[in-house]
Amino acid sequence: MRGLPASWYLDPDRALLEDSAIFAPSWQFVGHVSDLPAPGTAVRFDCGGRSAVVLRTKAGGLQGFRNVCRHRGARLVEGDAHTGLAFCIDGRLRCPYHGWTYDEAGALVSIPAGQHFDELDADAHSLHPLHVGQWRGLVFAAFQAPRQAVEQVLDAAAGTWPDLTSMRRVIEPRATPCAADWKLTCEHTLDTAHVDVARPALKPRLFSPLVFDRGEGDALHATAAVATGALGDTWSSRMYRQLLRDRKSSPACAEYVYLWPNLLLQLAPDGLSILQILPGATGHSTLRELRYAAPDVSREMRLLRYTHQRVRRQAGAADARLLARVQQGLGMLDADATGPLATGEVGLRWFAERCRARLPAPASSTLPIGGGKRRRSTPSARA
Ligand code: FES
CATH class of the missing domain: 2.102.10.10 (Rieske [2Fe-2S] iron-sulphur domain)
Structure with missing residues (x-):
């Protein structure tokens, strides 16, 4: 299986298509x-x-x-x-x-x-x-009728998750601009191969790469264990992992649910982190981040949340630099160029399948690629 054509991340005309075919009928x-x-x-x-x-x-x-x-x-x-x-x-x-x-x-x-x-x-x-x-306490809306009720979609992937209704906001939501197309940013959250290669040099991390274990339809479930021996370690990441290991009452791992097309939920022992990737102008997106947690004002829990948030901010900055670099690189490829997706990249394959199923193949047209140079795309990119 191959990834999406380069032009899909660069073509301003695709925004309208994506809005009507993907965002309007999605939760x-x-x-x-x-x-x-x-x-x-x-x-x-x-x-x-x-x-x-x-x-x-x-x-x-x-x-x-x-x-x-x-x-x-x-x-x-x-x-x-x-x-x-x-x-x-x-x-x-x-x-x-x-x-x-x-x-x-x-x-x-x-x-x-x-x-x-x-x-x-x-x-x-x-x-x-x-x-x-x-x-379970999370509110969703759709502009057009989605294929399935949101409870049905999320129960299939995260039926074992607890009720989240008693949670409350623990930080103010953030909206961060990102110099990468929304699809590229979504794929980055699902990409497991880059974690051991790109991340150690860029930033500390708390959890190992995602392991996708269940899901069907429009939601995927994954788990990740606490990272060990992470390079590029910081005080925050060491402290967070140590606090997690010291906790006897909860599993020292995180669970994830990815809801098509643009939402990543992370349930960790210190709370629920939400990353929603919103489309922006061509080659740009916005990262909407929110965090909720059960009422617990113990010193240990406050320290756990504080260190988690510090690492997430460091990680977010490193991800933004990496994504901008990939977005720029895509602009140097031929419009219909695609890269192979490894057999173990369950999330990336799942995402590409859904994009291809919902979006028409690009019509034959000229597209701005690489510093204003215009190349012809082909309609055969759709698998
Ligand atoms: S546009 Fe709302 S009252 Fe006129």
Whole structure:
């Protein structure tokens, strides 16, 4: 099996295709149930050119809408671009542009006095609803109907995971720009061969390469043991691994679930780390990182979380440099060039299969490759 053609990481025209064929009908992580604690609280979520708002209703349920007013298209809820937190009043969404107001079911319920229209069917101007799903305390939304319920997909891969509902945020979410196409960044999280080669020289690490052991459909499960004898070690990584080994009550390993197309969940003894890779401009993506953990303010747990977070930041910086280097290298290849995927690269093969199944092969066209030089791509790249 071969990887995706180089042009798929470089072609600006593919963004629209990917948005409609991959992102719109996929489950996207929005937040944790604790991010929506009371009626009227809301979370804004942006993905590519789309924006969603998910709010807690008075009855305690969740409703999701496209974050756009049906009058003239203003964005309804701004919220914090990094945390995603937003608020509405009394479960009502009032557009900041001309004041149209929608209830928690998305119905248009009022228009400011003085605005008159020849004909206005309020029912035809409700907010566009989204598909909202929950799995063990995690909230997901989809702009179009996904193939399966999110519970079904995640149960198949992570049915043994505990309920995560009691967890809370332990750090502020971060959104970090990355100079690599979103597919390349996703593949990097699934790539196991680079860990022993590239990482020791770049950074310390906490866990060994992922071992994929189960999963079907749109989610994969993997485990990783605590790393031993890691080169490039730091105080944080040594301390974290030692603390984990000292803990008798929990297994000293991490479990992972990768949810198609762009979400990596890591469940470690000190909490749940979430990495969501969002598409950006051509050759760019954004890494959305969140961490949640069960309430435990013991000194040992605080030290465990602190050292874990320090290493994740060091690792993130090293990954960003490596990814930028690969993205630049892809620009020097022929448009239809592909590299072989090793038989043991379960995650990479799984990802490439899904991309090829959902995206049409590139039409024969000229593409900007390598410093503005234009080469012809071929439609035969699709396996
Ligand atoms: S665009 Fe929202 S009220 Fe006009």
